[in-house]
Every structure is written in structure tokens, then in C-alpha cells.
Amino acid sequence: MSGPSDYQPQNAVLKWVERRLPIGGLIHSSFIAYPTPRNLNYWWTFGAILSMMLAVQIITGIVLAMHYTPHVDMAFKSVEGIMRDVNYGWLLRYMHSNGASMFFIAVYVHMFRGLYYGSYKEPREVLWILGVIIYLLMMATGFMGYVLPWGQMSFWGATVITNLFSAIPYVGDSIVTLLWGGYSVGNPTLNRFFSLHYLLPFVIAGVVVLHVWALHVVGQNNPAGVEPKTEKDTVPFTPYATIKDSFGMACFLIFFAWFLFYTPNFLGDPDNYVPANPGVTPAHIVPEWYYLPFYAILRSIPSKLGGVIAMFSAIIVLAFLPWLDGAKVRSARYRPLAKQFFWIFVVDCLLLGWLGAKPAEGVYVVAARILTAYYFFHFLILLPILSRVETARPVPNSIADDVLRKSGAKAVVSAVAILAVGGLALLGNVSSARAQGHEQPMPPGLSWSFAGPFGKFDQGQLQRGLKVYKEVCSACHSLNYVAFRNLADQGGPSYSEAQAEAFASEYKIKDGPNDQGDMFERPGRAADYFPAPFPNEQAARAANGGALPPDLSLMAKARGYDRGFPLFVFDLFRQFQEKGPNYIVAILTGYEDAPQGFTLPPGGNYNLYFPGHSIGMPKPLSDGQVTYDDGSPQTVQQYATDVAAFLMWTAEPKLESRKRLGLQVMLFLIILSGMLYFTKRKVWADAH
Amino acid sequence: MTTSTSAEPTRRDFLYVATGAVAAVGAVATAWPFISQMNPDASTVAAGAPIDVDLAPVAEGQAIKVFWRGKPIYIMNRSKKEVEEARAVPLSQLPDPQTDQSRVKEGHDQWLVVIGICTHLGCIPIAHQGDYDGFFCPCHGSQYDTSGRIRRGPAPANLPVPPYAFLTDTKIKIG
Ligand code: FES
Numbered sequence: 123m124s125g126p127s128d129y130q131p132q133n134a135v136l137k138w139v140e141r142r143l144p145i146g147g148l149i150h151s152s153f154i155a156y157p158t159p160r161n162l163n164y165w166w167t168f169g170a171i172l173s174m175m176l177a178v179q180i181i182t183g184i185v186l187a188m189h190y191t192p193h194v195d196m197a198f199k200s201v202e203g204i205m206r207d208v209n210y211g212w213l214l215r216y217m218h219s220n221g222a223s224m225f226f227i228a229v230y231v232h233m234f235r236g237l238y239y240g241s242y243k244e245p246r247e248v249l250w251i252l253g254v255i256i257y258l259l260m261m262a263t264g265f266m267g268y269v270l271p272w273g274q275m276s277f278w279g280a281t282v283i284t285n286l287f288s289a290i291p292y293v294g295d296s297i298v299t300l301l302w303g304g305y306s307v308g309n310p311t312l313n314r315f316f317s318l319h320y321l322l323p324f325v326i327a328g329v330v331v332l333h334v335w336a337l338h339v340v341g342q343n344n345p346a347g348v349e350p351k352t353e354k355d356t357v358p359f360t361p362y363a364t365i366k367d368s369f370g371m372a373c374f375l376i377f378f379a380w381f382l383f384y385t386p387n388f389l390g391d392p393d394n395y396v397p398a399n400p401g402v403t404p405a406h407i408v409p410e411w412y413y414l415p416f417y418a419i420l421r422s423i424p425s426k427l428g429g430v431i432a433m434f435s436a437i438i439v440l441a442f443l444p445w446l447d448g449a450k451v452r453s454a455r456y457r458p459l460a461k462q463f464f465w466i467f468v469v470d471c472l473l474l475g476w477l478g479a480k481p482a483e484g485v486y487v488v489a490a491r492i493l494t495a496y497y498f499f500h501f502l503i504l505l506p507i508l509s510r511v512e513t514a515r516p517v518p519n520s521i522a523d524d525v526l527r528k529s530g531a532k533a534v535v536s537a538v539a540i541l542a543v544g545g546l547a548l549l550g551n552v553s554s555a556r557a558q559g560h561e562q563p564m565p566p567g568l569s570w571s572f573a574g575p576f577g578k579f580d581q582g583q584l585q586r587g588l589k590v591y592k593e594v595c596s597a598c599h600s601l602n603y604v605a606f607r608n609l610a611d612q613g614g615p616s617y618s619e620a621q622a623e624a625f626a627s628e629y630k631i632k633d634g635p636n637d638q639g640d641m642f643e644r645p646g647r648a649a650d651y652f653p654a655p656f657p658n659e660q661a662a663r664a665a666n667g668g669a670l671p672p673d674l675s676l677m678a679k680a681r682g683y684d685r686g687f688p689l690f691v692f693d694l695f696r697q698f699q700e701k702g703p704n705y706i707v708a709i710l711t712g713y714e715d716a717p718q719g720f721t722l723p724p725g726g727n728y729n730l731y732f733p734g735h736s737i738g739m740p741k742p743l744s745d746g747q748v749t750y751d752d753g754s755p756q757t758v759q760q761y762a763t764d765v766a767a768f769l770m771w772t773a774e775p776k777l778e779s780r781k782r783l784g785l786q787v788m789l790f791l792i793i794l795s796g797m798l799y800f801t802k803r804k805v806w807a808d809a810h
Numbered sequence: 811m812t813t814s815t816s817a818e819p820t821r822r823d824f825l826y827v828a829t830g831a832v833a834a835v836g837a838v839a840t841a842w843p844f845i846s847q848m849n850p851d852a853s854t855v856a857a858g859a860p861i862d863v864d865l866a867p868v869a870e871g872q873a874i875k876v877f878w879r880g881k882p883i884y885i886m887n888r889s890k891k892e893v894e895e896a897r898a899v900p901l902s903q904l905p906d907p908q909t910d911q912s913r914v915k916e917g918h919d920q921w922l923v924v925i926g927i928c929t930h931l932g933c934i935p936i937a938h939q940g941d942y943d944g945f946f947c948p949c950h951g952s953q954y955d956t957s958g959r960i961r962r963g964p965a966p967a968n969l970p971v972p973p974y975a976f977l978t979d980t981k982i983k984i985g
Pocket of ligand 1: 825928929930931932933950951963964965968
């Protein structure tokens with residue numbers, strides 16, 4: 123793409139093709155001979171990392187679509203089918219859902235890199251604008267993808283985001299109806315979101331081609347911000363950039379694998395493991411973390427239309443950046459003021475993200491307004507003024523000169539530190555946004571056999587937990603996503619297939635219709651699912667004083683609580699994923715007499731750990747209620763712990779294989795990165 | 811840009827090849843989950859468990875069709891005449907020689923159980939039709955006899971017999 127290629131194939135077949143379609147020359151000039159500035163630092167590997175993540179998302183997405191059903195009654199179930207039944211389905215889905223977050227982490231690094239080094243400036247304006255378009259498309263794609271599992275956050279996220287368009291005067295409501303294909307978010311909405319979610323990544327890929335094309339016309343920017351002048355300023359893309367990018371990608375994959383295999387739900391919302399319910403809104407509607415700064419901007423404006431305009435302007439303003447910042451010197455390295463304001467801006471964005479996850483009340487609103495004002499001040503006032511008044515330090519004559527000078531390793535280290543701390547603060551407040559209320563004590567942290575990188579289920583505990591479920595919980599709670607055959611699965615309670623079959627045959631399963639058209643009952647088979655205690659929701663409510671006992675299959679992943687700062691940071695590093703089981707034990711053991719002055723609503727029972735303290739379920743467990751054959755203590759605490767462990771298994775049946783595969787992948791990636799690092803050193807030895 | 815010669819070319823080459831090999835192993839291993847996911851999932855496998863079929867309602871000369879693993883299974887209660895027809899044919903006249911005895915269970919000679927999928931290209935043959943009283947495939951005209959063996963037409967093989975066993979005289983388990 124950078125001019126006529128001197129590529130001359132030797133092979134006769136290649137020669138024949140090349141004369142008719144010079145694709146070899148195109149690849150050669152774009153990815154082999156392409157001259158790349160020799161002073162690029164590791165921030166420049168994020169372009170390759172982003173291409174890799176786009177490929178990961180497209181490939182896993184195509185595969186997931188083979189198993190997913192875009193229908194309101196089946197979407198949630200089909201996603202659970204992927205997690206439980208499809209070979210490696212859990213891996214593919216976690217890869218896709220965490221991959222989206224990784225994609226955004228990489229794109230934010232890439233964008234801030236561009237901001238710092240002035241990569242948007244003449245002659246790279248079109249390159250930059252294409253990037254802004256890709257970013258917008260990514261946001262739309264990510265949003266629609268989040269809707270597909272059809273959990274509570276999917277449904278309410280879709281409702282809130284589509285309602286943004288109702289702010290448009292006169293035609294707003296019609297546009298929203300048009301988006302929905304109905305009078306509310308429903309099946310037509312889900313279907314079109316699925317269609318568009320499949321389409322948009324290919325549109326992104328198309329714009330990425332334009333982005334890369336534009337890049338190859340104008341050439342890469344570099345940390346010095348001066349254009350290459352002589353041969354000495356550049357190195358050929360292959361092997362120099364290729365190997366450096368490969369090393370960057372391998373390191374990024376280690377980061378990715380940590381989330382994927384050890385904390386796959388850290389960035390997700392527990393509420394999305396609750397099936398969508400159009401009648402109940404979750405207490406805190408929080409978008410995915412990557413939208414939070416814009417969500418904060420939206421909420422900081424006390425007018426519906428104004429908020430929507432501010433939010434979209436916050437993104438659109440980026441497209442005008444090449445003209446807002448008129449400074450001739452590109453790299454902030456030589457702009458002492460711009461450099462400082464860059465970091466202030468980074469902090470501003472991170473804080474906005476933090477506020478986006480906080481409830482929109484009190485001091486948070488004030489802070490969000492100030493930070494929003496600063497966001498626009500930075501682009502619209504500060505940058506234009508700076509570019510006039512700032513005196514830049516002298517820039518190097520050439521890239522070769524820059525390489526000879528001492529590189530700014532210190533700056534890179536501090537930048538990494540700031541980004542890491544800021545990023546963690548942002549991530550962490552996502553979890554803190556899920557606080558169930560403020561007056562609740564935090565459920566005590568228990569030690570679980572399945573915690574940590576080598577965690578495994580305790581089979582005896584799962585068998586006891588199953589007994590507790592069967593004899594106590596199953597009177598009111600269903601276990602819809604668990605089949606009897608699962609009891610014999612690897613990494614579960616480890617019954618034999620015959621035992622699972624025998625367990626199943628104790629249940630009566632409704633089947634039919636038979637040849638006469640009648641429904642009939644037959645003994646359960648291994649392939650059957652645990653039957654629900656009530657035939658339908660209405661019957662369940664009627665039998666439980668109006669309250670619906672929730673399905674327990676996913677309970678251990680569908681409940682969370684605020685761990686607070688700085689615990690959540692450590693949680694990521696020590697792979698803490700056991701909020702759900704802790705919460706379940708806390709609820710089951712948290713029944714107390716209501717304290718003085720607390721009035722229980724009728725039908726309520728006082729529970730220390732339940733949000734609002736009034737729980738519909740009466741104290742379900744008492745000492746000695748379930749007989750254990752293995753000599754374990756027959757206490758409420760023991761019952762609660764066992765059933766919580768059992769429910770962790772029903773929620774995450776592939777936990778053991780996930781952690782086992784994770785270890786293998788981690789070891790492999792560390793070895794690969796090490797080898798790539800030494801290869802890179804060898805390759806670059808001649809270039810420095 | 812010319813690459814300067816290294817002092818230790820062999821060691822450098824070894825590193826390059828080893829790194830490439832490790833990366834290639836990773837790429838191949840990564841492909842596996844993406845291929846494996848195409849196989850039947852656990853719920854499909856579980857749903858393919860054996861089924862019991864009650865033969866009592868099937869009168870002589872009748873055939874019923876049941877489904878197992880999504881495949882139609884013909885269960886035919888053959889008349890004396892049909893059994894004799896099948897056994898009278900010399901094996902040398904059959905494109906896919908098999909005795910009728912080898913295609914039924916001993917002591918239950920009147921019961922023919924075959925997978926009702928034409929061995930040509932997978933259409934469902936119609937029972938009790940064609941020149942051999944057995945099955946006739948409407949797609950491209952294959953004809954099977956009363957033992958489900960191919961007699962004429964483009965199909966290359968006899969209708970396959972699924973795994974099954976008699977639990978009692980009037981009950982079989984398929985699968
Ligand atoms: S499919 Fe039966 S004859 Fe072709």
C-alpha cells in the first residue's frame with residue numbers, strides 16, 4: 123500500500139498469480155518491507171493486539187452463534203447450554219465475554235497513546251477519524267452483545283440505552299419504537315440486536331482495513347513525533363515490528379488468560395445471571411465498565427436531552443481533535459505543559475469512570491459535573507490555547523538521533539503505574555457499584571476448597587449439599603439448569619452413571635403426550651432435569667405468600683456484594699470469586715430476632731445479611747434436620763456451607779476443568795513470551 | 811536493510827526455530843476447542859440414550875416407525891409369506907449379500923428392525939411398496955426387499971440394522 127512493490131516471486135505459480143492479482147506484492151509491501159520507525163516503543167504494539175482481539179471476537183462469536191438461540195424464551199437457556207453442555211463452550215463464551223473487555227482495554231491504551239504522542243496530527247487526521255469511527259462501532263457492538271444473554275442487565279441495559287433516543291425532540295418516541303420493533307424491549311429487539319451484533323464486527327473489520335490503509339499511506343507516527351527522513355530512521359516491518367508485536371501480543375494474552383481462566387466474572391455483573399424480568403428493575407443499573415465515563419457524563423447533566431447530547435459530544439469531540447490541537451510539535455514528550463495536562467485528562471477520565479458506577483446522588487453528582495466540565499474544557503479550550511502559548515522543547519533532528527539519546531524508560535514505568543492503579547480503581551468501583559445497600563454487614567469470607575488457582579470441589583461436600591438441597595431447598599426452589607446426568611460429570615459430586623440413573627428414577631417426571639394424547643408420569647432418567655416444585659410461576663407465588671422462590675442453578679454467580687476499596691484490587695490478584703457462596707451461607711445462617719425498633723413487614727423474616735433485612739423465606743435450616751452418613755456435623759452452619767458449595771458447582775460446573783486448563787495455558791504463554799522476548803532481542807540486536 | 815551476520819548463527823537459528831515451533835504448537839492446540847465444539851453437545855448425547863419400544867400393538871403385516879437419535883427406525887412384523895420371500899432369494903442375486911437370518915434376532919424371526927434411511931442419499935423409503943414387498947425409496951427409485959436388503963436401484967447397501975435387543979417377547983430396547 124506504500125507505493126509500487128519490488129516483490130519478485132521466484133515460484134512459477136506465484137509469478138502467474140502475481141501478474142494477474144498482485145496480492146503477494148500487496149502483502150509484501152504492507153507487512154514485510156513496510157518501513158516502520160525504529161524508535162517505536164511498546165505502546166505501539168497495541169495496534170497488533172487490537173487486530174488480534176478483533177479476530178478473537180469474530181472467531182469466538184461465529185462459534186457461539188452456532189449454539190445460541192435469539193429468542194426471549196430460549197436465549198438465557200441456550201447460553202447456559204453453551205456453558206454446560208457444548209464441548210469447551212464455557213471456554214468459548216468466557217473468551218468472548220472477557221475478550222470484549224480486553225478489546226476495550228487495548229483500544230483505550232491505543233487511544234491514549236495517540237493522544238500523548240499527537241498521532242492525530244497532520245497528515246494523520248483521516249487515520250484518526252477512522253479510529254474514532256471504529257471506537258463508536260465497537261461501543262454499539264459491545265452494547266448489543268451484552269443484550270444477547272438476556273439476563274437482567276441485558277434487558278435493562280437495552281431499555282435504558284434505547285431510551286436515550288427518546289430524548290430527541292418530536293421524533294424521539296417514534297425512533298425508540300422503531301429500534302424496539304414493539305412497544306417495549308422484546309423478542310423483535312433481541313432478534314435485530316443479534317443480527318446487528320453479528321454484522322457490525324465485519325463492518326469494524328472493514329473500517330480497520332481503511333485504518334491500516336491510511337496508516338500505510340502516511341506512515342506510523344513515533345515517540346519523537348518527527349517523520350522518518352532517511353533509511354537509517356526505519357527498519358523493515360518484518361522481522362522487526364513483527365517480532366516485537368508478537369511479544370506484545372503474547373504478554374497481553376497472559377493478562378487476558380488471567381481473567382478468562384481465573385476471574386471470568388470479575389468484570390461482569392452478577393445480575394446478568396438472573397434471567398430477564400420485564401417486571402423488576404435491578405437496584406443498580408450499571409453499564410459495562412467501558413462505558414462508565416460516558417455514563418457519568420450522561421447523568422451529570424440535569425436535562426434529558428442535554429445529557430444525551432453531552433454524552434455523544436464527548437465522543438464526537440475526539441474527531442475534531444486534529445483541529446482543536448494546532449501545535450506543530452506532535453509528541454507530548456517535547457511539550458512540558460501538554461504532557462502534564464495529558465495526565466490530568468487521563469485522571470479525569472478514570473474518575474469519571476469511577477463516578478459512572480456510583481449512585482447518582484449527593485456529592486457524586488457535583489463531582490461528575492466538575493469532571494464533565496473539565497473533560498470538555500480540555501478539548502475545547504485548553505488544547506487550542508496551549509497550542510498557541512506553549513513553547514516546546516527542541517525535538518530531535520531525526521529518529522536516528524532520538525534512538526541514540528537515552529530512552530524515556532522512567533516515563534514509561536510511571537505511565538504504566540498510573541494506568542494500572544487508575545485502571546484498577548475503575549474496575550474495582552464496578553464491583554463496588556453492586557453494593558446491595560449500605561447498612562448490611564459484609565458476609566463473612568469463608569475458605570472454600572474450590573478457591574484459588576488450584577481449587578477443586580470437595581466431592582463429599584457436594585454430595586452432602588445435594589442431600590440438603592433435595593431434602594430442604596427443593597420443596598420451594600427449582601434447579602432448572604441441572605440434569606441428573608450432571609451428577610456423574612467430571613468435576614462434580616462424582617457419582618457413577620448408575621448412581622445418577624438410580625437417583626433420577628426416584629423422581630416422577632411428567633412426559634407425554636402418549637398415543638392417546640394424554641400426559642403421563644414416568645420415573646426420571648439420567649437425561650432429565652431436576653423437576654421444579656411448582657408447575658408455574660403463579661403456583662409458586664401462591665404457595666409462598668406472593669414471593670417467588672428463585673431458581674437456584676445460578677444463585678452462586680447471581681449474587682454479589684460490595685467488598686469495598688482496596689479489597690477488590692486484591693480480589694483480582696488472589697482470584698477471589700467466592701462472593702456468591704459466602705452470601706448464600708450468610709443468608710442461611712443470618713436469621714435473627716429483629717432488633718428493637720425494626721418493624722418487619724407482614725410475611726417478612728429478619729435476616730442480618732439480606733438487603734433491607736426483611737426476607738420472605740422463613741428460616742429454612744435447623745440443627746439435625748438432615749442426616750449425614752459421613753459423620754460431618756449436622757449443624758446449620760455445616761448444612762449452609764455444604765449447600766453453598768453444591769450451588770457453586772451447579773452455577774459453575776466446569777470450574778475444575780477451567781482452572782486446570784488455565785494452568786496449562788498460563789505456563790505455555792509464559793514460556794512463549796520468554797522465547798519471543800529473547801528472539802526479539804536477537805532480531806533487534808542489529809538495529810540498535 | 812541488510813542483516814549483519816551473527817557470530818553464532820546456529821544458536822540464533824535454533825532460537826528462531828524453537829520459538830516458531832512453540833507458537834505453532836499453541837496455534838494448533840488453540841484450534842482444538844473450536845473444532846471440538848462442533849461435535850454433539852452433552853445434552854444431545856444424553857438424549858441419544860437407548861429407548862424401549864412396546865411391540866404388542868403391532869399386528870402381523872404391519873410396520874411402525876419410531877425415532878431414535880433423530881433417525882427413523884422401521885419395526886416390521888412380517889407375515890410368514892414375507893419371511894419366506896426373504897429367505898428364498900439366493901445370496902448370489904443380492905448386490906449386498908446378507909442372509910435374512912443374520913438381520914433378525916433368533917427366535918424373533920418375524921420382526922425386522924432397520925434404520926429407515928436409504929443408503930443412497932438418505933431419503934426415507936416407504937414401507938410395503940415396490941416390487942419386492944419391502945421398501946421403495948421415492949427419491950431415486952431404490953427398492954429393498956422384505957429383509958430391508960437392496961435389490962434394485964442406485965443404493966449400494968442394505969438398510970442398516972440398529973443395535974437392539976429383546977427385553978421380553980413384546981418389548982425391545984433400541985440403542
Ligand atoms: S436416496 Fe433413496 S434412492 Fe436416492
